[in-house]
Amino acid sequence: MRSEELSLIRELPLFAGVTNTTFDKLVRASYLQFFPPHVRLVNEGDPADFLYVVVEGCLELFAEANGHDTTVALVRPPSSFILAAVLTDSTYLLSARTLEKSRLLLIPAENIRQAMDSDTAFTHAIVHDMAWAYRTIVKSHKNHKLRSTIERLANYLLSEEKIQNGQGRITLPHDKRTLASLLGMTPENLSRAFGTLRQYQVEINGREVHLNSLEDLRALAKPTPLIDDAEM
Amino acid sequence: MRSEELSLIRELPLFAGVTNTTFDKLVRASYLQFFPPHVRLVNEGDPADFLYVVVEGCLELFAEANGHDTTVALVRPPSSFILAAVLTDSTYLLSARTLEKSRLLLIPAENIRQAMDSDTAFTHAIVHDMAWAYRTIVKSHKNHKLRSTIERLANYLLSEEKIQNGQGRITLPHDKRTLASLLGMTPENLSRAFGTLRQYQVEINGREVHLNSLEDLRALAKPTPLIDDAEM
DNA sequence: CCATCATCTTGACATTTGTCAATTCAGCCG
DNA sequence: CGGCTGAATTGACAAATGTCAAGATGATGG
Numbered sequence: 001m002r003s004e005e006l007s008l009i010r011e012l013p014l015f016a017g018v019t020n021t022t023f024d025k026l027v028r029a030s031y032l033q034f035f036p037p038h039v040r041l042v043n044e045g046d047p048a049d050f051l052y053v054v055v056e057g058c059l060e061l062f063a064e065a066n067g068h069d070t071t072v073a074l075v076r077p078p079s080s081f082i083l084a085a086v087l088t089d090s091t092y093l094l095s096a097r098t099l100e101k102s103r104l105l106l107i108p109a110e111n112i113r114q115a116m117d118s119d120t121a122f123t124h125a126i127v128h129d130m131a132w133a134y135r136t137i138v139k140s141h142k143n144h145k146l147r148s149t150i151e152r153l154a155n156y157l158l159s160e161e162k163i164q165n166g167q168g169r170i171t172l173p174h175d176k177r178t179l180a181s182l183l184g185m186t187p188e189n190l191s192r193a194f195g196t197l198r199q200y201q202v203e204i205n206g207r208e209v210h211l212n213s214l215e216d217l218r219a220l221a222k223p224t225p226l227i228d229d230a231e232m
Numbered sequence: 233m234r235s236e237e238l239s240l241i242r243e244l245p246l247f248a249g250v251t252n253t254t255f256d257k258l259v260r261a262s263y264l265q266f267f268p269p270h271v272r273l274v275n276e277g278d279p280a281d282f283l284y285v286v287v288e289g290c291l292e293l294f295a296e297a298n299g300h301d302t303t304v305a306l307v308r309p310p311s312s313f314i315l316a317a318v319l320t321d322s323t324y325l326l327s328a329r330t331l332e333k334s335r336l337l338l339i340p341a342e343n344i345r346q347a348m349d350s351d352t353a354f355t356h357a358i359v360h361d362m363a364w365a366y367r368t369i370v371k372s373h374k375n376h377k378l379r380s381t382i383e384r385l386a387n388y389l390l391s392e393e394k395i396q397n398g399q400g401r402i403t404l405p406h407d408k409r410t411l412a413s414l415l416g417m418t419p420e421n422l423s424r425a426f427g428t429l430r431q432y433q434v435e436i437n438g439r440e441v442h443l444n445s446l447e448d449l450r451a452l453a454k455p456t457p458l459i460d461d462a463e464m
Numbered sequence: 465c466c467a468t469c470a471t472c473t474t475g476a477c478a479t480t481t482g483t484c485a486a487t488t489c490a491g492c493c494g
Numbered sequence: 495c496g497g498c499t500g501a502a503t504t505g506a507c508a509a510a511t512g513t514c515a516a517g518a519t520g521a522t523g524g
Contacts, residue, residue, distance in 0.1 A: 063374045064378075065379070065459070066379075066454065072370070083363075084362075084364075084366040084367050084370075085367070087360065087363040088360065088363045088364065088463075090463065093370050116356070116359070123352065127319055130316075130362040130363060131316040131319040131320045131362060132316075132320065134365060134366045134369070135317070135320065135322075137366070137370060138304070138326065141304060141369060142295045142297070142304070142325070145302040145304075145376065146295060146297040146298065147298075148510075149510080149511075150510095175472095176472065177471075184377055185511075185512090187472070188511095188512075188513080188514095189512070190472095191472065191474075192474085194473095195473090195474095206472095206519095206520085222297075224297065226325055227297070380480075380481095409502090418483080419502070420482075420483080420484095420503080420504085421480090421482070424503090427503090427504095438489095438502095
């Protein structure tokens with residue numbers, strides 16, 4: 001592992017405040033690897049052998065049932081995923097695949113548990129990671145139970161606008177199939193929802209989206225920090 | 233606080249393995265109180281001043297938006313709630329109200345954080361509680377995104393049957409309004425869904441439900457441990 | 465530059481779910 | 495016992511969302 005990579009990983013929230021000893025032990029036991037796009041890395045139901053950390057790229061967490069699948073979350077650096085399965089020493093509840101070429105750190109579950117026993121700062125970092133992940137999915141759950149598909153799309157666009165800070169001009173970071181699945185709708189319906197948003201001054205051209213009236217869009221979306229704020 | 237109550241609380245998963253010193257400090261700073269039914273205790277958006285532990289009774293966690301509300305979870309003893317808000321020192325994402333007369337332990341957030349700094353066993357208990365809560369809501373999220381309302385109801389009935397161990401005969405623990413909201417549907421639709429289930433040998437009489445063919449119901453529900461198992 | 469493949473879009477239609485209003489039902493209190 | 499209240503059910507209808515099939519579009523490689 002090169003030193004620039006090491007320092008990148010050292011800065012991850014998961015390692016905030018941990019001792020160098022703990023960090024060295026964890027990293028020595030881990031694997032840092034590139035994976036090509038569209039590779040399935042985790043299968044729901046399998047025992048949780050590793051904690052994954054996204055160092056670069058983008059991962060999709062999804063679940064399957066009845067021949068359908070649905071996207072539960074998209075994970076970008078710097079963030080771990082499937083932490084809860086590792087902590088409870090049980091099976092993964094979600095599957096994961098790369099959306100793009102991605103660099104991941106794989107930390108053996110056993111080493112995570114050992115580090116928790118010996119380094120309180122690490123345990124604290126774990127607690128924060130878990131709490132953050134929990135709040136994120138609670139928000140997503142509220143988003144789905146309280147809003148229509150069009151409202152979810154409108155809020156998604158407003159969130160992206162804030163993230164990309166694009167002065168009302170954003171680029172969709174994923175293909176529309178994936179976006180539709182994340183928003184809990186079919187691709188056909190996503191197309192129609194974009195059509196409906198035209199009357200709110202939303203112009204779409206491939207992945208380029210122009211939000212010509214943030215006011216109009218906000219009036220429709222009614223965003224609230226209790227669902228839409230990213231916090232951190 | 234009486235000694236029988238104390239020992240009940242001492243047995244909570246949240247306090248598993250913590251030192252007597254930590255436990256005493258926490259309990260001395262806390263309030264153990266009865267609350268009547270239908271009392272709102274927590275408002276989403278308010279700063280997280282307390283961690284709540286359900287010692288007796290039943291709590292409903294819900295969220296509001298656009299004049300609607302939806303039930304996110306029902307909490308029974310022994311379980312804490314809104315732990316994540318306390319750990320991140322932020323605002324509650326969910327509101328809470330009693331469904332029945334309930335006894336709650338209110339632990340000041342500040343004391344939780346202090347105890348985490350001084351007692352590693354407590355931190356570990358917190359980690360497990362969080363991980364369990366996270367997995368629970370991930371399952372709920374999958375339940376909603378991957379299943380129809382009837383499938384959700386069918387699986388709910390099967391889960392209750394397992395919990396109540398009723399040989400195909402169960403009693404709904406809540407009124408149907410609440411059940412409908414938990415399952416993400418309207419009360420009218422819940423009625424109709426019960427009607428549909430008649431052809432799967434489900435008889436309903438007030439809150440008494442007879443599942444006369446678990447096989448038929450399972451064929452419809454297609455339960456999976458990755459959504460429906462309670463684990464712990 | 466064309467052929468090809470995948471993605472996206474559109475239209476017609478089916479299904480699911482919600483809404484509103486009316487009615488029934490059950491518990492409770494005087 | 496009667497009447498009140500809230501919960502639950504039912505029916506008729508509307509709206510939201512999904513499905514299937516057909517085209518359009520856009521990127522890619524020979």
